[in-house]
Amino acid sequence: MNFIKRFIENLSRRTKNDVKDNTPVEMKYLIACLGNIGAEYENTRHNIGFKIADALVSDLDGKFKIERLASVSTVKYKSRSLVVIKPTTYMNLSGKAVKYWLDKEKIKLDNLLVVLDDIALPFGVLRLRGKGSDAGHNGLSNIIQTLGTNKFARLRFGIGNNFAKGRQVDYVLGEWTKEEEKMLPERIEKAVEIIKSFTTIGLARTMNAYNNK
Numbered sequence: 001m002n003f004i005k006r007f008i009e010n011l012s013r014r015t016k017n018d019v020k021d022n023t024p025v026e027m028k029y030l031i032a033c034l035g036n037i038g039a040e041y042e043n044t045r046h047n048i049g050f051k052i053a054d055a056l057v058s059d060l061d062g063k064f065k066i067e068r069l070a071s072v073s074t075v076k077y078k079s080r081s082l083v084v085i086k087p088t089t090y091m092n093l094s095g096k097a098v099k100y101w102l103d104k105e106k107i108k109l110d111n112l113l114v115v116l117d118d119i120a121l122p123f124g125v126l127r128l129r130g131k132g133s134d135a136g137h138n139g140l141s142n143i144i145q146t147l148g149t150n151k152f153a154r155l156r157f158g159i160g161n162n163f164a165k166g167r168q169v170d171y172v173l174g175e176w177t178k179e180e181e182k183m184l185p186e187r188i189e190k191a192v193e194i195i196k197s198f199t200t201i202g203l204a205r206t207m208n209a210y211n212n213k
Contacts, residue, residue, distance in 0.1 A: 023081035029199050030107045031056065031084045032098045033115040034139040036091050045159040046172045049115045050086050051184070052157070052191045057084050059192055069097040080199045083107065094139040095146025102147075109147070113198055114154040115191070116140055119172065121158025123180055124187040126194060128155050128207050153203050155194060157187070 033053035041047050053073075057064060060082070062075035070085040083105050087097035102112060120135055121127060131151040134141035144150045163171035176184065190210075197206040 023079075025106060025108060026111070027079060028081045028105060028107050029083065029111045029113065030098070030102055030105065031082055031113050031115065031195060032094070032101070032143075033084065033086055034091060034094050034117075035086060037086075037088050041173070043175045044173050045176065046091065046117055048117045048157045048159065048188075052115050052188055052195075053084050053086050055188045056082075056192045056195055069100050072101070077196055078200055082195075082199060091139040092142055095142040095144075098143050099146050109149070109152050110203075111199075112152045113195060114140065114143060114152065115195070116154065116156060117159045117172065118156035119159055119161045119168065121156060121160075123158055123160040124183055125158035126155065126187070126191055127158070127211055128153065128194060128198070128203070130203050130207070153198065155191065155198075157191060 031053070033049035033056075035041065035047035035050035036044075042050075054064075057073045057075055060075035060077055062073040062084070064071040064073045064084075064086065066072075066088070069089055070087045072086075073084045075082050075084065083101060085097060085101050087094045089097050098112070098114070101107070102109070116137060116139060118127070118135065118137065130153050132154070133150065134144055140154065143152075159172065161168075161171075194206060194210050197209060201209075
């Protein structure tokens, strides 16, 4: 009896694990939101990607769970399947997680969107691009190096550059000012809106609709 019980339990587990997302390849997206794990980084400027990921998944009634190389949530939006990841590799090795989940989910490069902070943009400014350099961002640099291309979409969230010479690291790993904290919810909501738009009307139309606005 115990053997039969274990057999049924194992079969049930295998069946659950073998359930696949049957969403067509062209309708699956990887939303890779960059940041660093750990409580000490939670409210830092460098972790705005994680904040946006949390807002997106919450808005679509999803939940994260720890999987290989990332916290992952698969959510649905208008027939699209969005695989949202927060890499657990730390920022400088973000490419490892991005490549793994692209390959695992068989998501094409055109359907990758990387969400990250950018000191070259004023606070709260959101800029969507389809390719480009890493602009000195270590996480983006590692993704470009790992994928062997810089031709993928990225949504940059401006954090400003109000720091003295030589204090960039302290600034990006520092926490938001009280004034910035008041403005964050609205800007994060706008970032979520842009991500949704990217997955439905595409890169070019979303850029036209949201950039410089």
